[in-house]
Amino acid sequence: MIELKTPAEVDRMHVAGRFVAEVLTEVGRLADVGVNLMDLEHHVRGMIKRRGAESCYWDYAPSFGKGPFRNVICLSVNDAVLHGLPHDYVLRDGDVLTADLAxxxxxxxxxxxxxxxxxxxxxxxxxxxxxxxxxxxxxxxAARPGNRLGDISAAIWAVAREYGYPVNTEFGGHGIGRTMHEDLHVPNKGKAGRGMQLKPGLTLALEPWFARTTDRIVFDPDGWTIRSADGSRTAHSEHTVAVTEDAPRVLTRREAELGNS
Structure with missing residues (x-):
């Protein structure tokens, strides 16, 4: 069931969004040559505990993955792009690190x-x-009332085509609100004018991710970490967004991005 949020409920999501932005800013600051991924994991655990927040990843057990996820942040390096399981790895010069937090x-x-x-x-x-x-x-x-879900997917795909990157449609954006994953899958490839009409109060996690030379993925033996099938490097950007009567409201902007709001 798709639940439209009231403006007051979107405000409450924004509280969580500001904290997520704060943590990801801190992870970006700390990520340096010689830093172990597990040091970042434990630092984020401390931030979540001090804030009195709850990790959406701890004990997360979807249909994929081996057993429940027992970390609070996804950290994916180089050809890894989604659900990276923090482990004993020391960052090297030139590594590409994706941090994903809910x-x-x-x-x-x-x-x-x-x-x-x-x-x-x-x-x-x-x-x-x-x-x-x-x-x-x-x-x-594209996340405006009257548009359709396909308009969002088409907008992502258009940028990917412009850059020449293939697009995987197995994993994409999703509804969000009281839980991390609510109804609605938002593919990163689609046709404008198709799909559900967007209405004020709809809240979505939009997350384009690309691999340089493939749209195929493979899983690590840990059952969680998703990599590009050909080993090419990857990137992933995501925000939680509310559709409003006016402009889309981004709930997870980092301070450095606020000029783009």
């Missing part, structure tokens, strides 16, 4: 992801990150 504060949830480069950036890595960020902004712009 938390609940007082019963309302927000979800966001960002990709950063550790140390010295390669131009091709900057390019694919930029593509996901532009695709996310295009998706947000």
């Amino acid at each position: 938390v609940s504060v007082d019963g309302w949830t927000a979800d966001s992801a960002r990709t950063v480069i550790v140390g010295t950036p390669a131009e091709e890595d900057l390019r694919i990150i930029r593509a996901t960020e532009e695709a996310l902004e295009a998706a947000i712009e």
